[in-house]
Amino acid sequence: MKIVLSAVLLLSAGNLFAQHQHHTPAKDTVPSPHQHHQMPAKDTMPAMSHEGHDMQMPSFAPHAFSLHLPMSRNASGTAWLPDQTPMYMYMRGNDRTAFMLHGSVFLRYTHTGVGKSSPRGAGKWDAPNWLMGMVNRKVGQKGLFTAKLMISLDPLTEGGNGYPLLFQSGETYKGQRLVDRQHPHDLFSEVSVGYSHAFTKNLDVFGYAGYPGEPALGAPAFMHRVSAMNNPNAPLSHHWQDATHITFGTGTLGVRYRQFKVEGSVFTGREPDENRYNFDKARFDSYSYRLSYNPSKNWAMQFSQGFIHSPEPLEPEANVTRTTASVAYSTIYGKDNHYNIILAWGLNDQGSGHREHAILLEDNHQFGRNAVFSRYEFVQKSSEELALEDVAGHATFNLHSFSVGYNRHLLTTGAVEWTAGTVATLNLPPDRLKSYYGNLPVGLQAYLQLRPARHRH
Known part of the structure; x- marks a missing residue:
């Protein structure tokens, strides 16, 4: 039942949106997929889905925080992705x-x-998911208003202790550290507004x-990176970077x-906190700061630092200085091909010698209906972080x-794209942890994913 709820989340939103496009055309709006061949617009950019339905960008499609940047640079919060x-x-x-x-829904095991291969291994049927809506509205000739709402049904589909993920x-959860589990995300994951002015x-x-929102700290969150879009798992370095x-x-x-x-x-x-339904x-x-630089349409770079007060309720006296840097590359080539990769680094410094690094290298190569993707991570974690200090x-x-995976596009129904995939993960614990985790823990998963079809731009 919980998995069905996640599927309905994306299907209902997609179908309602598609129906609205089809049944309420207006002369100043984007033509529906079935109208495009009858109503070409010289100021819009067409896009073809895998099933041959035409879709278009609105004539007004700026970045969320600039009238003069492309929408494709949008990421989580105020972060930047490459323009391509x-x-x-x-x-x-x-x-x-x-x-x-x-948004995205993974129906998986x-x-x-x-x-x-690991005494700490565990299995689960679940459905990691999220859905986000955004509106941009021009204010006068130089102003731009934006509003975002992001929700997740993780509290229902994952339960309070989330899904299994070694390390x-x-x-x-219930006052104890979550270890070897990825926590569920809150029902309300972003409720935010923004305004920009173009001088x-x-x-x-x-x-x-935002309440909640995302500060200027770290690379774009993994859910908003195309390099991660076919991998249902959160990165192990999540709490070091985003x-x-x-x-x-x-x-x-x-x-x-x-x-x-x-x-x-x-x-x-x-x-x-553990109550995933409240504010x-x-x-x-x-506080934090971030410097971003996009030298060309293919690259996005950032350096950021955050001074975080008491992030963990079990260690209320511990403050963290988090430093991050990342480089992302994206390219679109051919009709249905694109490649996206990111290299990210994070450092959590609690003082008194508690300095822990994390490195992530993650990519996704889409070619036609097929995609191959991978993720490598090096993370330093303390015995306290893994609840092994005793x-x-x-x-x-x-x-x-x-991790390495394969994904294949199956079909498109309305505005929803269905794909199927599998992921294999190899974990390499240090010698001191092999008695707890095994010599070479192996993880496998298979899934059916629902997500919006791609727009060509």
Whole structure:
């Protein structure tokens, strides 16, 4: 029943959006897929789905925080992706307003210790999911308003302790650390508004506020990266690089000049609590800054640093200085081919010698109906982080994990694309942890994914 709810989440939203496009045409809106051959528009950009249905971009389709940047640069929060990032979303709009809807549901079975390769392995039928809507509205000739709403039914489909994922850590369940589990995301994962003003084509200023929202810290969150779109698992380095993507209380101010951006945030340092349906207390006790640079349409780079007050409820006296850097590359070539890759680094520094690094290398290669993807991670985690301090003392462990997967597009129904995939994961624990995790834990999963069809732009 829980898995069915996730499927309905995306199917219902997609079908309602597609029906609205088909039944309520207007002369200043984007033609529906069935009208495009009758109503060409010289100021729109056509796109073809795998099933041959024409879809178009609105004539007004800017970046969420700039009238002079492409929508494809949008990422989570106020982060940047490369301009050549493919967009999987439904769109509708006119010459002043653009509406977007995107998301993903994985209906899957996963097991983290296949063949008894790990005593900590576990299996589960589940459905990681999220759905996000966004509206951009032009204000006068130089202003742009944006609003976002992101929800997840993870609390229903994953339960309070999330899904099995060896070496994963972060947040709590029933007052205990979540270890070897990925926590569920909150029902309300983003409720935000923003405004930008274009002084010139090359100069913007913008403001952003979310409750919850995402401060200017880290690479784009994994759910919004095309390099991760076919992998249902959250990265093990999530809490080193992009875990602040759900922050209950954040405010950001920024300036863009040409391809450079400087922004700063104040936000709540405490991670979301165990009640996934409520709105946590806004504290505004932490701050961050981020420098972003897109040297060309294919590249996006960022460096950021956050000073996070008391992120973990089990260690209320511990503050973290998080430093991150990332480089992302995207290219679209041919009719149905694109390649996306990101290299990201994160450092959590709690002081007193507690400095832990994480490196992620993640890519996705789409060619026609097929895709191959991979993820390599190196993460340093303490015995406390893995809840092993009673048996291992105070120590830091170097963890390695490598995943590779295959995904195939099956069909498109209405505005929803159906794909099927599988992922294999090899974990390499250090010698001191092999008695707890096994010599070479192997994970496997198979899934059916529902997501919006891709727009060509």
